[in-house]
Amino acid sequence: MAETTQLTRHIDSYIHSSSTSTHQVSSLDAIGLLIKTNALTLEALVRELDVYLTSTDTVIRSRGILLLAEVLTRINSISLDSKTIHSLVGFFKERLADWKAVRGALVGCLELIRRKSDVGMVTGSDAKAIAQYFIQHLHFQSLGLYDRKLCFELLDCLLEHHADSVASLEEDLIFGFCAAIDAERDPECLMPAFHIVESLARLYPDPSGLFASFARDVFDLLEPYFPIQFTHTTSGDAHVHRDDLSRTLMNAFSSTPLFEPFVIPLLLQKLSSSLHSAKIDSLQYLRVCSSKYGAERIAKYVGAIWSSLKDTINTYLMEPNFSFTLAPTDGIDFPKNEVVIEALSLLQQLIVQNSSQLVSLIIDDKDVNFIINSIASYEMYDAVSVQEKKKLHVIGRILYIFAKTSIPSCNAVFQSLLLRMMDSLGFSVSNIDGLKNAGILASQSVNFGFLYLCIELLAGCRELVILSEEKPGTCFTILHSSSDFLFNSFCSVLAVSADRFPPDPDIYIGVKGLQILAMFNLDVFPIPKSTFENILKKFMSIIIEDFNKTILWNSTLKSLFHIGSLFQNFSESEKAMSYRSFVLDKTMELLSLDDISLPFSLKLEVLSDIGMTSMKNMLKILQGLEGAIFANLSEVHRNLTSYDTAVQLLECYSCKLLPWILENGGAEEFILQFSVDIWNQAGNCMDFNSPFEEKGLLDATMKAMKFSVGCCSEESQNVIILKSYSILSSRTNFQLNDVQRLPLTFEKYDISLRDEGILLLFASVIIALRPKTHVPNIRGILHLFIITLLKGVVPVAQALGSMVNKLISKSNGAEKSDELTLEEALHIIFNTKICFSSDNMLQICDGSINRNEIVLTDVCLGMTNDRLLQTNAVCGLSWIGKGLLLRGHEKIKDITKILTECLISDRNSSLPLIEGLDENNEEHKGDHLARKCAADAFHVLMSDAEDCLNRKFHATMRPLYKQRFFSSMMPIFLQLISRSDSSSSRYLLLRAFARVMSVTPLIVILNDAKELISVLLDCLSMLTEDIQDKDILYGLLLVLSGMLTEKNGQEAVIENAHIIINCLIKLVDYSHKTLVRESCIQCLVALSKLPHVRIYPLRTQVLEAISKCLDDTKRSVRNEAVKCRQAWASIASSRSLRF
């Protein structure tokens, strides 16, 4: 009983449409659920609804019927017996005539038709009855959009699911459809409507049957829709895309060959339309229709299509790119154009389908014949007129498609056109054998046009060979016999002499031709091995000799790269062998040969490009490179050139080859060996002078070492670190094992240059290690690093930072007795006592009693009197801090505390002026420098480092660490700045905060824009004083301009508009950096968009300042000034000439 009342409530809430739509939907769902759970039968529901279904009030009746229909959609998975379905069909069918309640009837019918056979389907006769009723009683045009859409869907479903039973309606059905689609314009209705055409065509396929007699009428209705074009952009969620609708119409067009007499003429006509989309659509439709209609029906149109295709390509084909890229291209490279692509694919379709017809068309074509007959006159690219050049390009593209599409068409064009061209150039086919031995052609017989077309033909033919496994017979024979001739002609284009310097396109043609000849595939290829080898020889001779002709040289190198990449998978083939012996080995020889004039940087370019062709080649190149590096390293002291050479080789290794290896994988063994060898070299240099004393070379070696180690796996890294540790401990004066026990005297750490080199190299290994790699004697190393850090060796500080970044924390549960945890390491770093026995002597010891003993942080705070020491300590601390910050460790708070204490400790005010004035000045300078270093330490903390602590070197990085750090530091800084009373500490605090702000993601800054803006402006005005701060200044300006342009920041900006403008006006003539002035003016432009009430009072001031910028020394600033002036001048309409 309770269910009945519940049901009545649901029904009421739906029918009396007073409730909200979500409410109504939930009522429907509830009723559906009742039926699904068998709490309610459909009969009971109908009985309950009885009053509504038969009510005379049209609103209530229509709601009632709609409710029943909607309930049906919700129980489409519930099986219904055939009797129920039959009576439902009967009911809804009758209601179709009731136009006031038609929505419900349509939804109901549609739902019934859609039912699957396993849950009870509508019978054929019922379906037919619905269709009949539907056609007779519905007046489509008078219905609303959604109802019309339902109508089309209903018809579509009927044809889809009950085609056989509906088919007997014959004429009525087609008439009904025609009446429905007439004047329909809504894309949503057209989608199913077009689909109905397809179904109708499928239903009556007989060429002389029913549909044939109506084809004209149906097509007349469809024709106006082509090409699909939306005049209004659709809004709303259920919109149909133009492309989808166009595709559906295309399917309707191509649905039956019966449309052919109407469709093709229409498409041909529209092809000449000026509307871009019409052209593309016509080409697409033509392609699909011709494949659907079949060769026979299309045959009569081929001529017409051919000529309009030629026209279209002629109009839309752009100038080709005569340049080589590393990305492979076949044939000549043209800029992508949709129309051309579609046109060419239509052509391809036709060639496949109506092959013989097309072949005879092209052979007899007057444009083609014109080009071929006058080919002799196209000697050089520049000599061809623009019109004919265009024709040449079009014919080239068409020939390319012919050659690539099918074997018969390929043979045909080779046989007739290529030979004819050669004839018209005066090389008859019979002469070819003679030409073979004729050697290089005289330069006047070089012919651009001929070679251009040859390339397109060859490229097409090559693709055909790749795609189809068969060998095309005739064209191979021709190619085989003329390959030497072609080789010689391409070479002769490249022949450069004093009186003849070919323009770029000719060079391109020559190189490209040789490349395509060489790239003919492997063993099935018709080019004899000797020709292939000749090509490689030619290329290598260009590489070695013609390096001063940049374009030729670069193209040749790229070609060699392409050829080499081709053999990547066929390393055992005959041609790959020749490539190795002619190119790879020659390249290796380049390294050792000093007598050739090819500049060394170009040699390296060749080396890396050839190496990148395949892993195998790369390994070989790497070996050669390694040999050369070590040979040069040992020569460094005797020979200045080998110093440069070694640096360049190392750079090439770390910047070009290593990234490639990293991407392609697999050369780790080599990298490992290489790193170990460098260490051997470093160790061996003990007895004589080390090559690493030289700064540039040391940097290059460190870089190579860092990148190599970074690429390696943990196992290899373990090997390298052991090796390097053994060198470090045995070959230097550092006493790693004693360092923990003995209080060491300063003398022992007076590092020799050689020791420093090895230490730096070791630090670069540490920087690049993975977190899990085991470091031997880590305590000793930590001590060593702390001491050397105080000597000002920055990479050591970076290595220390990397170590604390990667060590396993105790909290992570890795309790291995021998592994040092992060906490222990931090204890060592921050609690190891450094002893100062006298003036500058420093010692390190644990727990020894010394009145001068202090720890690292004390040094940072300036407890010693040595300011340089303090600076070094602060710098070191910043890198350690960075390591901790990245992993989100708590200790960073202590570090920033020390740094900020450094900033605010103004010693000068407390130091009594007892010593001499000069001395005090010196002292002052040093102190300031150390504190400035502390301010800049914040830059180290926040910015992304290139040299260490990044993804490449496996740093542990916590997401959003910058944001976190900024939010924790901001209140501290704001408070300190507002409290600071001495000018120097205020300067340093602002400077430090400026450093932090300029690298923080803008989005965080925007959140606190209000509080930050005044500090930001303080920073800006303060930083103008020192030239060296110009980069920080620029960074801050970028932050400000971010605030001005983002919505979030604008509120804060509006309030402070006048102080911002005043600050910016002072900056517009900042003479030390153009970018500062430029972005300052841009900020002013952005400010002019603010509400006029706020900014109007400042207008005159801004305009005065800007008019000075019109006379700036830099053009970019002047241009910005003109814009800014206009923006500010037009705030108020003014008749004045100046403003």
Next chain:
Amino acid sequence: MVSGLINENPVIYERKQRQQRSTQSLPADEYTVEPIDQQEIFDHIRDIKDPEHPYSLEELKVITEEAVEVDDQKSYVRVTFTPTVEHCSMATIIGLCLRVKLLRSLPPRYKVDIRVAPGSHATEAAVNKQLNDKERVAAALENPNLVDMVDECLAPSFD
């Protein structure tokens, strides 16, 4: 008075490719002076719209880069423009636009001289005199209709 356009069917020329200047990014270049030159002046005025057609003066070849003479040392610039038809009554408006645009874009030290190309206009001398008469230019800019027209023509050149 004929109410139609003065030149109904002007010839449209192609725009010249914007030359990319080699940008100065070297730190050593920070203090070197880049003088105002022909191309810079031309860039200021090339996009001014013709008063009666939706084309720029450059597209109509009313002005060309060669027609700009500039001497940065002497703070002097002269622009010679060629009206599309000899009897063009828009010549004065075009001249006015050029003058206003240059006054707004160049530093105050500059003297701007605008003139019609010799032989290109029926009342050449009168137009030249009108365009270079300070008083008359100032007076013209007091006229709200003229100022609106000038502003409309200048709008695209500020983008």
